Amino acid sequence: MFNIKHALEELLSAAIDEATGLSGSNGNVIYATRPEFGDYQANGVMAVAKRAKTNPRELAAKVLAAIAENELIERAEIAGPGFINLFLVDDYLTRWGEHYAQNEQPLIEPVATAQRIVVDYSSPNLAKEMHVGHLRGTIIGDCLVRVLEASGHEVIRQNHVGDWGTQFGMLIAHMESLQTENDKLSLQLSDLETFYREAKQRFDNEPGFAETARNYVVKLQGGDEDCLQAWRMFIDTSLGHCESVYELLGVTLSRADLKPESYYNPQLAHIIESLDDKGLLSISEGAKCVFMDEFTGKEGAPLPTIVQKSDGGYLYATTDLAAIEYRASTLKADRVLYVVDARQSLHFQQVFAIARKAGMAAESCSLEHIAYGMMMGEDGKPFKTRSGDNVKLVDLLEESVRRAHAIVSEKNPSLDEETRAQIASVVGISAVKYSDLSKNRTSDYVFDWSTMLSFEGNTAPYMLYAFARIKSILRKDEAAELAGEVNLRITAEEERKLILKNLQFQETILVVAQDGLPNYLCAYLYELAGLFMRFYEACPVLKAEPEVRASRLKIVNLTAKTLEKGLSLLGLNTLEKM
RNA sequence: GGGGGUAUAGCUCAGCUGGAUAGAGCAACGGCCUUCUAAGCCGUGGGUCUCAGGUUCGAAUCCUGAUACUCCCGCCA
Incomplete structure (x- = not known):
């Protein structure tokens, strides 16, 4: 694979080995920090000189002698305490530039050993509509999936949508009471956010309703056909909302990539048994838990991971264990990437550890939490609108396209409307995606309309x-x-x-x-x-x-x-x- | 109480794993459109990298402690 940095690193590392008689030295080649320092610079000599107890500049001179014959370095200079500045041969650059400029020559060569990589991303909760907080996971995951595929890996997308659990009882109950007027229902479901809020309000304030809702959860999980039918209708509508966002965003997820929480429902009892078989299960305060030495809670007390509630219900951790087993054992993944927000890092540490102990994921399968930071408001506190709501993702995207349209029309009025609309669509959507992707995912970021919708500078x-x-x-x-x-x-x-x-x-x-x-x-x-x-x-x-x-x-x-x-x-x- | 994360220019953020004089964008100011698209280019100003110690040739980066904000920690997902 063509990789100048690696080529230089190998060259310099070998040269250091030769000059010192050591082995496994690290040339530590990086991009030159300033133009006069060349194209790349090698910083490894100083560290090695210290270990070998020799003068770094003298060692650097020996290293230079060792790399005298090569096709890519025009000249190398020793600088400062023992830096080696590397200037590449122009002819080397033009030759490879020529090579890659050919239209039929792909820019990325496949990796030597392709892996099967499962990427769990986006995974919205279907009870509500996607809001701006879902942008990161969806877009970062989609970018990684594209990069991994382009690198020659086999990628399996997994959209682990939340379609199961107590809130669906509440939503079905609310649907049922509106069912008499079908037109009204589909209208209501066109705004899931409001629908959810109404259902939640009734759940909190109407005792009878809450009772009905809880009954529906039991009936749903018990496989009641009427309930399932209502549930399916709700899920389908909600998925439609997601898909229109994916469509707008240009995200590669399709229905084929769906592996909802409900998919793992039949496996959950078996997960508990399996934990029991391995002797990992203990009962604490009526709940089935896994305790591990490496996790402690308050005052050093052992920290449980609850896998089955005292009422017999299963939890998030149980579903995730089933998902790990499926991905590691059935799909036979080499890597599983979880593009999920950073708040869940403890959860994943626990679940990964349990999966290892229980043999649900072999050691050869790498489980990685690709964590990303939270979205904050301008005051540095977790983001909410003035009314305490989330900004819908669709609204952000549409607003961006609107603004882009205004700018295109102003800058390029001679273009016809269809072209302007097309440009506005690409500019508006890409601006939003880029403003998110360009930030280091590991830190929190401030949600701000003006930087999100900026079209100038680093955008x-x-x-x-x-x-x-x-x-x-x-x-x-x-x-x-x-x-x-x-x-x-x-x-x-x-x-x-x-x-x-x-x-x-x-x-x-x-x-x-x-x-x-x-x-x-x-x-x-x-x-x-x-x-x-x-x-x-x-x-x-x-x-x-x-x-x-x-x-x-x-x-x-x-x-x-x-x-x-x-x-x-x-x-x-x-x-x-x- | 325990654990994780964050703290860098007025604002929003980089900083590729310890390198040389800490970088971008926005905002401010000044220049460049009869020349391949000015959503651009060039330039100026702007910093105690939260604070205090430590490690070493060398620290924004590693270690210790403090402060602030934030997230997580038994039946939500």
Whole structure:
């Protein structure tokens, strides 16, 4: 696999081994922190010199001697206490740039050993509509799924929707009482948020209603056909809401990826038995629990994971255990990624630990919680609107498209309405997705309309704009046939930087696939687009003399490929014009 | 009470696992459209990386402690 960073790291690590007689040294190659320090820099010498008790600069000199013969380093300099600054050979860059600029050459090569990876993401609760808090999990998961697939892995999507549990009794009871007027019911269900609020209000305030609701839960779980029918209708309507959001967002989830909580219901009794068989189960205060030494609660007391309530009901942890067993044993996954918010990290630690102890997931199956932070309000407290509600995801997306439409109409009034609407749709949706994806998922973030709906600076529209400029050049190129005969060459620093950045695409993808951090990909694409913008200002393409023009067209073409691929991995569409 | 997370420019955030002078965007100010799309480019100003110690050639990053905010901790999901 083409990976400059790894190639340099291997080269430098081997050179350090050779210079010191040690083995397994780490060259510690990173991107150069400043342009005058080269393209990459190796920082490993200082640490090794310390271990070997030699002078770092002297060791660096020996390392340089050891890498004298190679095809990718033009020159290397020792700097400061023992840094090695690495300057790449121009010809190496142009040769590989040329290689990847070919239309039929894929930018990402498959990994050596493909894995089967289950990704659990989005997983909304069907009792309510999706709100802005669901954006992260849905979009991060969808990005990871795309990146993993592009890297050659076999990905199995799992949308573990919440369709089971006490709140559905309440919702069915509310439905039943409205059932007499069918038209009214479908109208009511068109706004699930209100429907839920009404049901909840009745549940809290009408004793008779709460009673009915609880009865429905029992009947539902007992398989009562009338109840099931009402439940199915509700779930179907609610799924319709989700799907329209997925459609708007361009998320790859389909009904085939659904594996709802209710799917695991028949397995739950068996999960309890199985825990019992392994001797992991104990009864505490009437509830069936698993206690593990590594988890302690208040005042060092053992912390239980409750798997069956004293009334016999099963819990979230029970369902998740069944899901782990299914994913690890039935699906035979090498990795299972849970893209779920960070509040549940203790829950997952417990459930993963139990699954291991009970043999529900083999050691070879990696269980990973891809946690993401909470959405906060502008005051730094957990986010709610003034009325205490959640902002519906559909509303955010529609608002974004509206604003994008106003801007397109202002900036480009000559375009026809259909084109403007199409541009607004792509710009509006991608802006929202990017503003979320570009933040490090592990920290909390502040929900704010203006940054969420911004179209300038480090935003998706910036990259879409760079892409549209590229396409504009390529459209006007009337001598494309010349491009094949002329070699890629570097005539300006802007060209060199842009080519090198293009060649770093695959290293970036690798990191994203490993760590599940889409913001690395965002940062990369922003830098790529920025370098293109500078190239665009400094290096005329179409007006350049024929050979330079042909060479620059290749660079433009390569950048178009990388941008389009990168944006598609983020789950963003591109535009020919904007 | 215990445990997790966070704290970086006026605001929103990066900082690729310990590297050299801590970076972007927004906001502010100043320049650049008869030249491939100005949703752009160039420039200026803006920092005690919460605080106090420690580890070492070198710390925003690792360790200890403190403060603030936040999340989780037995029958919700």
